[in-house]
Amino acid sequence: MVEGKPSKFGRKLIWVGLALSSLVIGVGAGVGGFTFVYAKGGSYMTNDPKACANCHVMTAQYDGWQKSSHHAVAVCNDCHTPHNFIGKWTTKALNGYHHSLAFTTQNFHEPIQIGPRNLEITENACRNCHADITQQIDHMAFAITAQSSPISCIHCHKNVGHME
Amino acid sequence: TALLVNIFERKSEARNPFFRVVELDDKTDDPAIWGKNFPMQYDAYKRTVDQSRTRYGGSEAIQRTPTEADPRSVVSQSRLEDDPRLKIMWAGYAFAVDFREERGHAYMLDDQTFTERQHVTKQPGTCLNCHASAYTIYNDLGKGDIFKGFEALNKMPYADARKLAKHPVACIDCHNPQTMELRVTRPAFIEGMKNYKESQGIKDYDVNKMATRQEMRSFVCGQCHDEYYFKGADKRLTYPWHKGLKADQMLVYYDAVGQKDWVHKETSAPLLKAQHPEFELWNQGIHSRSGVACADCHMPYTRVGALKISDHHVRSPLLNIANACQTCHRVPEAELKARAETIQDRTFFLRNIAMDALVDLINDIKVARKAGANDEQLTASLMAHRHGQFLLDFVEAENSTGFHAPQEAARLLGLAINYFRQGQNALRGVPGFTGMVASVPSADATTQTVMNLPMVSDSDTRKWVMAVPRAPESQPSPH
Amino acid sequence: TALLVNIFERKSEARNPFFRVVELDDKTDDPAIWGKNFPMQYDAYKRTVDQSRTRYGGSEAIQRTPTEADPRSVVSQSRLEDDPRLKIMWAGYAFAVDFREERGHAYMLDDQTFTERQHVTKQPGTCLNCHASAYTIYNDLGKGDIFKGFEALNKMPYADARKLAKHPVACIDCHNPQTMELRVTRPAFIEGMKNYKESQGIKDYDVNKMATRQEMRSFVCGQCHDEYYFKGADKRLTYPWHKGLKADQMLVYYDAVGQKDWVHKETSAPLLKAQHPEFELWNQGIHSRSGVACADCHMPYTRVGALKISDHHVRSPLLNIANACQTCHRVPEAELKARAETIQDRTFFLRNIAMDALVDLINDIKVARKAGANDEQLTASLMAHRHGQFLLDFVEAENSTGFHAPQEAARLLGLAINYFRQGQNALRGVPGFTGMVASVPSADATTQTVMNLPMVSDSDTRKWVMAVPRAPESQPSPH
Numbered sequence A: 001m002v003e004g005k006p007s008k009f010g011r012k013l014i015w016v017g018l019a020l021s022s023l024v025i026g027v028g029a030g031v032g033g034f035t036f037v038y039a040k041g042g043s044y045m046t047n048d049p050k051a052c053a054n055c056h057v058m059t060a061q062y063d064g065w066q067k068s069s070h071h072a073v074a075v076c077n078d079c080h081t082p083h084n085f086i087g088k089w090t091t092k093a094l095n096g097y098h099h100s101l102a103f104t105t106q107n108f109h110e111p112i113q114i115g116p117r118n119l120e121i122t123e124n125a126c127r128n129c130h131a132d133i134t135q136q137i138d139h140m141a142f143a144i145t146a147q148s149s150p151i152s153c154i155h156c157h158k159n160v161g162h163m164e
Numbered sequence B, C: 001t002a003l004l005v006n007i008f009e010r011k012s013e014a015r016n017p018f019f020r021v022v023e024l025d026d027k028t029d030d031p032a033i034w035g036k037n038f039p040m041q042y043d044a045y046k047r048t049v050d051q052s053r054t055r056y057g058g059s060e061a062i063q064r065t066p067t068e069a070d071p072r073s074v075v076s077q078s079r080l081e082d083d084p085r086l087k088i089m090w091a092g093y094a095f096a097v098d099f100r101e102e103r104g105h106a107y108m109l110d111d112q113t114f115t116e117r118q119h120v121t122k123q124p125g126t127c128l129n130c131h132a133s134a135y136t137i138y139n140d141l142g143k144g145d146i147f148k149g150f151e152a153l154n155k156m157p158y159a160d161a162r163k164l165a166k167h168p169v170a171c172i173d174c175h176n177p178q179t180m181e182l183r184v185t186r187p188a189f190i191e192g193m194k195n196y197k198e199s200q201g202i203k204d205y206d207v208n209k210m211a212t213r214q215e216m217r218s219f220v221c222g223q224c225h226d227e228y229y230f231k232g233a234d235k236r237l238t239y240p241w242h243k244g245l246k247a248d249q250m251l252v253y254y255d256a257v258g259q260k261d262w263v264h265k266e267t268s269a270p271l272l273k274a275q276h277p278e279f280e281l282w283n284q285g286i287h288s289r290s291g292v293a294c295a296d297c298h299m300p301y302t303r304v305g306a307l308k309i310s311d312h313h314v315r316s317p318l319l320n321i322a323n324a325c326q327t328c329h330r331v332p333e334a335e336l337k338a339r340a341e342t343i344q345d346r347t348f349f350l351r352n353i354a355m356d357a358l359v360d361l362i363n364d365i366k367v368a369r370k371a372g373a374n375d376e377q378l379t380a381s382l383m384a385h386r387h388g389q390f391l392l393d394f395v396e397a398e399n400s401t402g403f404h405a406p407q408e409a410a411r412l413l414g415l416a417i418n419y420f421r422q423g424q425n426a427l428r429g430v431p432g433f434t435g436m437v438a439s440v441p442s443a444d445a446t447t448q449t450v451m452n453l454p455m456v457s458d459s460d461t462r463k464w465v466m467a468v469p470r471a472p473e474s475q476p477s478p479h
């Protein structure tokens, strides 16, 4: 996906996201809401990486991030939420809801693996910060066609966020 | 709105990461002109004249006195001198006369024009497909139809065809001049992939329409770095991929179509020569399987000023480990070099055993012929010679010394050894044949072989490297 | 609120790794007692009774009627039935009588006690080193000195020694009961590593003092999963690592000390049997080189509630790919399985070619003996038999079917093929020997071999898997 141009899929997600976020944030009572609060689902609302690591299942990524080249320059949200207001909060709500639910029911694939949607967000985050240096390789010259679609940064730079 | 403006600026910048100084079109074959728009890529491209050696690759600059017939003042080392067994292997074929370590792209046109192989056989125009910027030649000859141009070029005598060629592989052979997208300009590869995909159940595969960008980063190289033969009287350049890309699958194809490249001078076996199957061997390896392209290692991104570009100085990745390997493998350079060389040492070890086995077989067949054996009595041995020859040559001719697919390379060598030694055994049935005593391993010699094994020397449990098999006078040094 | 409780539990669990319910000391051999402190590890440990197959590994539960001599109601599949060539390979040795696929740790004591190999040869107490919780036995017999205890146990007849053993490998064999740290309790491994390190120029290596924690995560397995022999009249368990850990280096050692495990029934060659060299082959692989330990794949961390523990259900990683591989390789399970099996298929392919070559050699020597050849005339062939046998058996006996070091396994098989076929050629010199026509490959047969090659079938360019070589009636199925 080219920066700043949400795909059809992305746009659909924004709406789903908005609906879900109102559900999650808006609910004041009930197990769903309580779980979210108790499990520090609220962590999603801050930018503090420690907050992500509130869930012990995020510890490995937190540790990896601390050892990574980006430790000093980017926090979790810089890479895992879109670099625009709506996208950012939608994603937080979606992920927050999904992760809280997954964590509580313990129903998720281990090891945790980034999904296609979040991968695309992360890819775009790379491009957003590094547009200056990567433009030659990212957009081959004049036309933007199927073949000149970018190749994945993570194909080569898997380790920048989480040193293995 | 500051944000918005910012985004807009970025987007337009992004589409114009360079100054369009000149207009390029489908006739612009001169890379110097493209270089006006893309000076960084052009500068690197010109550096393919550099020569330096790695343990098994790169190339060495050997000075020579230019002659009228061959005006080159520098060539690369002769592989035939490195390993005289190669002359026995290829006896009767042009390769036994001149075969050198390959070097950078800048030399491809000259090295082809002046190789002594040109004097031994009358070569066809087909040769030029892979040693020159051929795209505009195809267009000219075919009046806009590259397939027609391809057929015309193939049929010409080399000397005539050679006159049409002006540059080694150039920008236009890999890039669309309008969009700079990668594209395949070689009909032989387009046909080869179509045949191969058909063997996989995919009909009408069109590489230029159906390949992803990441695939194209290998396919542009696959245009030339493959096993090939000249099919029929028209000398059509053909990739033998109809049954699959594995060496033994190609053998099945070659047997089915009855192809032979030459007849061995000593044994009269109908043989096949394998040539630079980098694309095919890479396809069997874990890197390919993980989506790692030729360009990822041989043209890695490199930082030039404020920009990142693809390093158009195409060369051995072992001369450039930091960019070629370390983004993916976070281990020290020396360790990465040692890993690659461990793989290569193992390949070279088995390759030498296979090479000895081949020489033994050739000698045995010679003796049997002297003893009066006829072709019919020799059939089994001659077929073993044919099959083993192709498999050994496949790994020998492949230029990564097994790195592109280590276990597959070893599998092929194991199979080749079996063919050669079986070929010797098959001579038992030949009346009057007793065989040479020299090729019989005594208990001592057997132990000797074991004693000559690579010995580990370094200290860390997990860090040893297999040393190259000790090379007595009679053994060649690594090429 | 079920959810809520669940979450609450999760959060507190993380801080309470275990309750010290009982005190453990250096005499506590019963794992059930350790299990009171570490119930999760113990539960998993008990699950090594599970049996399920992978393409080449795991094991299959075969029902049998218990007898007094052998009360087992379930065994694993017979490898001799899977591949009858193994009986020819080991003719005259106990292995030709009974050899089964190995299964989980829970069975080790019974499987050793009741194997029919016990009836063929009188086995020594040495056997128990690797099939029982031996640490407390050493301590008892040696009065606190495990080396003394080791020597005493080795010398005992198996039946006597067997009475001392109560459990299969247990917690105390790998763990210090006070600190739970890993430790090596096997004198043979301590000595083996000392000898090996000495060959690398390191004096007085002491594995329990000098190994890192990550190394210990392999060394505890290396206590048993190695090639070994019984040295001298005292039947001292010895690992042949004095020249290095590569198979051909062990061969040099065995030749130097003149070891033979048995004499082949048909050929009278003085042979060596290789056994489960997982530790040694792993050492040649890229995983070892990258610091990946046995425990990383065979006892991967697994989440139990909020805790991550080492999965003490030691088994084939291909039955547990998510935990065993995906922590390091972010690719789908099916793809990882295909990668491992591609490696194994290639190994199995070459292994079968080597196995045929061995059988041919044995038959040839038989014929030569019938023709009146004496040992001296056969020396070269018999040495070739010896050397090839060990190398082929090394890969055959190694239980990962090449996965632990793919290219090295293929290298050894290539070398073995060369020995066997050379051994056949060496018979030429024998007066009166003509050889068998059956072992001569006709052109057809040669082509046939090629035609029988694995054929790729799936569609994606980079995703093909090599199929297992087609198995005609006469060929064994993968073990």
Ligand SMILES: [Ca+2]
Pocket: B057, B058, B059, B101, B102, B103
């Ligand atoms: Ca070269």
Ligand SMILES: [Ca+2]
Pocket: C057, C058, C059, C101, C102, C103
């Ligand atoms: Ca097993």
